[in-house]
Amino acid sequence: MQKLYAVLFLLLIASLAEAQEKRYSTTNQEAIKNFSLANQSIDEHLYDEAIALLQKAVDADSKFIEAHALLGDVLRMRRMFKPAAEQFNQAIALNPEYNKGLYLKVADCEIPNAMYEQALRHLEKYLTYTNNTPQNIAYAQKLIADCKFSIQAIAHPVAFTPVNMGADINTADDEYLPVATADEAELIFTRKINNNEDFYKSDKVGNKWQKATYLSDVINTPMYNEGAQSISQDGKYLFFTGCNRPDGLGRCDIYIAQKKGNDWAKPFSIGAPLNTSGWEAQPSISADGRTLYFVSNRKGGYGGYDIWLSHLTEKGWSEPENMGPNVNTQYDEQSPFIHPDDSTFYFCSNGWPGLGGKDLFVSRLGKDGKWQKPENLGYPINSSGDENGLTLTANGSYAFFASNNLKGFGGYDIYTFEMPESVRPKVVTYVKGTVQDKKTKAPLEAAVEIIDLQKNTPVYQDYSSEDAGTFLATLPTGKNYGLNISREGYLFYSDNFSLIGLTNKKAFDLSVLLSPIEVGNKVILKNIFFDTNKFDLKPESKAELQKLVEFMQLNPTVKIEVSGFTDNVGTHEANQTLSEKRAGAVYQYLVSAKVNPTRLIYKGYGEAQPIAPNTTDENRALNRRTEFMIIAK
Template identity: 75%
Template sequence: MRVVVFSVLLFFITNYTFAQQRQYSTTDREAIKYFALANQSLDDHLYDDAIGNLQKAIEADNKFVEAHAVLGDLLRQMRNYKASIEQFHKVIALNPEFNRAVYLKAGEMEISNAQYELAQQHLEKYLTYPNITAQNTYYAQKLITDCKFSIQAIAHPVPFKPINLGPEINTEADEYLPVATADEATLIFTRKINNNEDFYKSDKLNNKWQTATYLSDQINTPQYNEGAQSISQDGKYLFFTGCNRPDGLGRCDIYIAQKKGNDWGKPFDLSPPVNTTGWESQPSISADGKTLYFVSNRKGGYGGYDIWKSSLTEKGWGEPENLGPNINTIYDEQSPFIHPDDSTLYFCSNGWPGLGGKDLFMSRLGKDGKWQKPENLGYPINSSGDENGLSLTANGSYAFFSSNNLNGFGGFDIYTFELPPNLRPKLVTYVKGIVNDAKTKAPLEAAVEIIDLQKNTAVYQDYSDATQGDFLATLTAGKDYGLNISKSGYLFYSANFSLIGHEAKNPYNILVLLEPIEVGNKVILNNIFFDTNKFDLQTESIAELQQLVSFLTVNPTVHIEISGHTDNVGNDQLNQTLSENRAKSVYQYLISSKIAADRLVFKGYGKTQPIAPNTTEDDRKKNRRTEFKIIAK
């Protein structure tokens, strides 16, 4: 910082202090003596001494314009904005035409102090001077845009009632960058103690956060900083930033760690092309785990720090793609958070119109697959200072953030607040399941796949936990989904469920009991669909049929009977024929998929084997089904 301070101070000093033949605005010898001493202190990088000498020069002659100007710029660089503004105002009052740069610097500081009307006046005055560089003209115009936006934002505030998460999480140290799992059962955040950043976690019991504990010796280190993390929705994978580690590629790299039981495995550095010899940080992983958003200053960007994304391929993480000019500016964009709806991005920026420093923004993914121009989250969520590190709950109603301006327990504390409805993402909920052995009830590690039935594409693919058998997936509300679960040595599980009209705040819970491959065991193919009174397979059935093909391919000795069933409505003979034709349609699909015909038989049972009373439409729907049964293994 000190080198930066000195170099920027030359902006004023070279203009009107070191020219020995210059006629100062004062003739007071004492004032000039202290001013010369201040210049010497600046040469020696003794900035506190420089401030003291400049103050003495002003005490000797309060109309010493040059001393006020240099002191104002020095205080600006030391981030003492209020005192800096006072000095710039003295310069303008003493000599309005002393130096045009005073108006630019004063405007910049006044924005930082939320004095937007005054800042706009000074910036517009600055632009009246001739021969201003294109870069400074652009910057001044940008600041004027910020002023105009800020005046309107303050006149139309958004609801904002931050709530401190309490002493279980917040301490006298700094706590920041909070992220929660989809079920809001676990919160992971960074705590800074003795200038060392480590991860801590808190679990929620009975709707109350418990006392935070050290995350893991596998991830945290005593000599390096860990921060800027992203937790997968099920809490099993942690992406985070590690800097200056011996196994890193650049100054800061992105690492990933996987949860192992109650602890975490050793993290590893993501290989190129995600990490480079440059600076990669602040990861955010999509709900399906297939897209990683992060910040980098690599070549090919629009400004200093840009937001990029990399997609997971069969060969690993693909070549990163810049999010483009609708997100990134010539300034800095950081702290991305991709919501589980996979179409709403939150981030901070000092490039888009804001209230000063870095503001929080939101962008939605358009129908064309491109990010739309971002929307400022508004005042007082944003202020004249820096806001960053926002994350949301899966249901999108509440946000987490950190602040040191709200009279907390000390330093930065973590808060939550209800997000205004117009700033919320799409409604999502989560499916939470447990997979057990049907006989022993022991938890199983099984492949879990959830299909968007309308698009016939997988929206979740992972494994249930080996020790607890659980899995969790966030899903967009208002859609129909298919669920397939498979494990070697077991029949696969098939189900479908609808989140149309489902309360997004309530999870969809499911217990799955996998049956071992034994003669006589059955599987209901819940994702095989037919039109009413027809036997042509609907396209939504393809994913399920392919699951059955895979099962038969992996288990080449298994023989099955495919059976069709109906409810008791209508003519018995027609129902019998319909059930047989539906079973035959599945049989023919399997043969067309290279499954040997001698391993397959099909049969229609009509209404003769109900699994529920035919007294309600829901029960009759259960009876209208397609099954397969193991007849040999």
């Protein structure tokens, strides 16, 4: 937007210079007097006064071309585009060759009024003139691209039926920037009352959002504005923008607050290098909580406001990286939203071809790991005005946004709409679980790790909540995952599940019971894998093996038996040998990882000790397993 305003200001200065250098097209002294007074008002930045004086000038002489042109300039600077276009068109009608710059100016005012075909004709006329500045030529070409796109977009509209979220969410004040947790149990948004921004929340009971309430006195303040927030998928962390705070590094900085029970802990600045002396705002946190997208006007960008990202490392947040030319332009990109699939990115921009103002776009992560050029969400989702602040539900079916262009309760209201299929993200689901002590059923705070088994990399690492033992993680479908849950003094929990071929978005609900470390207790290592009739550990077993190594390191007095089992297919002798070799493979891995062999034994049990009848393929798969058992503590 800064670049756009620079263009507007330069064009206004040029208009003033021309008006002062040329002899006027009128001899009407009343018109000339008001025109001269208007120029003085402009010099003093009294634009409303200048508009009134210029209106008097054209009323005194309707053919006073210089007054029409200058009135158009001032109205344009005040973003009063419709009357500005009318004044420019009157000046052009009086003399089509008076000033070539009028064709660029009038087009710039016609686009916000969705007058795309008229604007296109004016822009094409402007480019027929010689000696245009390179800056103005580039701006005209950008506006031509906007017009051509808009004409096509309107001819091919997308489905769009926005639904107001109702009086429990919206009021006569402004409500905007809504975000929901992955399970859609909670909605947090910004409400602006008497020019002060604070957070409000609504809980969903059944399928109905409840009356919104004030989020927290710990986060909201009477002195500063809080807004532009992003909530973690499990609702435990709130990233938000705080401006002009005493602990800030710049005008606006990014802050974090953590939920403790039913309330929030005191927020803290995310600090350098993410925050700077400039302007950082509008955070969006990835599903795994390890990548933060945000907006900044810091040096090193492409111009205006750019979208940047930072990764959470062992040392803190990394030096931010610009998202590059497939997202950012020389104009403004804002309102980032990374979907939980981690490969679909929504934002607004006035730099890419659109219908005027800021439009909403989607960019997808390519197979090369780079963001692809964005796609406009289309008309009528986008309009000739500004659209921003789009967020989606975790399942990708619905979006939240705010608008003051629809008939609502007053000001900006929050709406939902069903996303067109073509711009939806990948299908994701979420795992939601509770962790409890097996004996007492008391909730436990435990480390939860979900692993992409193909890549052997964690996609989720966090702790279940201290008060309720709950956790929630969103996951893209089409993959196999391993789940490990651990806590000091307990045996860790191991499981795996497949989301390949899943087309629904229903959650997986898990109830995990952790057993204390006691002699005789066992853990089935569900993420240890072998090929059929083989005993070589498959690569996707590594994460689970490392978890077992960590367990032995954290419990240095524990001794275990690694046990191998098979189903009843094949001979007894072959099954016994295979089970021994598979248990031995795990034993050797532990020894190679510096676990003292005096703390380890391994045994094969063949087809003995089945945990399910060997009557189905599913049961036989359960019986083919590797376990470890505590033999001393």
